[in-house]
Amino acid sequence: MIAVYVHELGHAWIREHVPPTRRITQQSVEGFCELLAYCYLEHMGETHQLARLHRNGYTEGQIDLCVKVHRVYDLYPMLEWMKHGVDPYLQEVDPDRVRFVDRPAPRPAAPRALPVWRPPVPAPERLTLTGIMTSASRGTAIVNGTALNAGDKVSVRVGTNSVLVHCLAVGTNLVTLELPGTGERMVLEWARPSAP
Numbered sequence: 001m002i003a004v005y006v007h008e009l010g011h012a013w014i015r016e017h018v019p020p021t022r023r024i025t026q027q028s029v030e031g032f033c034e035l036l037a038y039c040y041l042e043h044m045g046e047t048h049q050l051a052r053l054h055r056n057g058y059t060e061g062q063i064d065l066c067v068k069v070h071r072v073y074d075l076y077p078m079l080e081w082m083k084h085g086v087d088p089y090l091q092e093v094d095p096d097r098v099r100f101v102d103r104p105a106p107r108p109a110a111p112r113a114l115p116v117w118r119p120p121v122p123a124p125e126r127l128t129l130t131g132i133m134t135s136a137s138r139g140t141a142i143v144n145g146t147a148l149n150a151g152d153k154v155s156v157r158v159g160t161n162s163v164l165v166h167c168l169a170v171g172t173n174l175v176t177l178e179l180p181g182t183g184e185r186m187v188l189e190w191a192r193p194s195a196p
């Protein structure tokens, strides 16, 4: 019963691994499945069952060839032949043809999409206050996309350059800045968007 089970697992393996384009005779399919049962019976020392398997004529001699090939080459070339062999059945006159396989060429890898280059979003050409966030303890001003708190000394993008800015104070709708490079001070006001 277990030998039959192993045989049927062979059919399941064929379903999963043998390409549908492979031309192979039904006797070869059964011979291969019987070979798997044969390997199991041999492993278990079931000599009586092995003899029955050879006698049953089910595979029209393919089981004998499969066993012969298996003895010479082991199982892996048999598996490869099942999948990609050029012959539809093993031949008594030349069992060596089990090595004749036609593996499909590996499919070329799909070209990798290159990341799309996007020009950087330009910063305003002059320092502009675009928002203020205030809490009970402090305010944060957004100047040219950079968040500034009172006391910060950070560089802020202006056009395609950066300018070092010292934030002196943040009010409810304005920010006082100093440019350490020139000592220039400026107050930027924020025009709060009016309610619709």
Ligand SMILES: [Zn+2]
Binding pocket: 007, 011, 029, 030, 033
């Ligand atoms: Zn079968």
